[in-house]
Amino acid sequence: MIPSLSPAAPLRQAAAVLLLAASVSSARLVAQAPVRPERPAPATWQVGTYLGVARSSPGNGALGTMPNRDHLLLGLQAGTTILRVGAVQVNYVAQLLPLLVVHDRTAAAYDSLVKELAVAPLPRRAWAVGIAPFGLELATPASRRVSAYLSSAGGALIFSRAYPDVTGRRTNFTLEAGGGIRLRTRASQWAQLGYKYHHLSNAGTAFANPGLDANLFYAGYQWTARLPR
Numbered sequence: 001m002i003p004s005l006s007p008a009a010p011l012r013q014a015a016a017v018l019l020l021a022a023s024v025s026s027a028r029l030v031a032q033a034p035v036r037p038e039r040p041a042p043a044t045w046q047v048g049t050y051l052g053v054a055r056s057s058p059g060n061g062a063l064g065t066m067p068n069r070d071h072l073l074l075g076l077q078a079g080t081t082i083l084r085v086g087a088v089q090v091n092y093v094a095q096l097l098p099l100l101v102v103h104d105r106t107a108a109a110y111d112s113l114v115k116e117l118a119v120a121p122l123p124r125r126a127w128a129v130g131i132a133p134f135g136l137e138l139a140t141p142a143s144r145r146v147s148a149y150l151s152s153a154g155g156a157l158i159f160s161r162a163y164p165d166v167t168g169r170r171t172n173f174t175l176e177a178g179g180g181i182r183l184r185t186r187a188s189q190w191a192q193l194g195y196k197y198h199h200l201s202n203a204g205t206a207f208a209n210p211g212l213d214a215n216l217f218y219a220g221y222q223w224t225a226r227l228p229r
Contacts, residue, residue: 050220061213
């Protein structure tokens with residue numbers, strides 16, 4: 001005896017086949033869809049500006065030997081935390097130096113000599129621009145009312161003429177080390193006071209390597225910004 005099929009059986013079989021085909025097609029589309037990489041979350045940076053001054057560079061400095069030079073320095077900086085060790089933050093800091101003016105306090109003393117020798121008088125001032133992209137800080141948390149830090153940095157300057165004298169080069173390299181404090185004025189803003197021992201020289205890339213040091217005191221203001229890492 002041949003069993004009879006229900007009229008709905010072929011419809012059910014067709015629906016099952018269509019459902020299976022749709023599932024396979026969807027799986028293939030998902031597998032072929034390009035995977036978009038996630039954008040890294042922006043980091044919190046402390047950005048700001050500062051103004052520094054130094055009087056009468058030491059002639060027997062730690063590295064430099066050029067005395068009696070005054071410095072005026074305008075700097076822009078940005079720093080972000082890269083490591084935390086307990087209550088201490090390790091910050092990466094980069095600086096842009098749009099203006100450095102160095103004034104020779106003793107150049108006028110040679111005016112009579114150069115006039116007698118019929119040579120050009122020594123320029124009293126030199127201008128430079130530069131960067132210091134290699135900076136690190138050890139700092140207490142900036143969330144405190146008063147925070148402290150120690151810092152060091154390295155970079156380069158391009159002067160308007162060979163500097164610090166005619167035996168040098170227009171391009172000089174810099175090293176600095178110091179520290180300071182930040183005073184939180186608002187939730188994400190700080191006043192900054194600091195000191196750094198600043199050195200510049202051509203690192204032996206010219207006929208002579210006359211170095212120049214400065215005891216630089218500076219004040220600035222910083223605020224928080226969300227920037228890419």
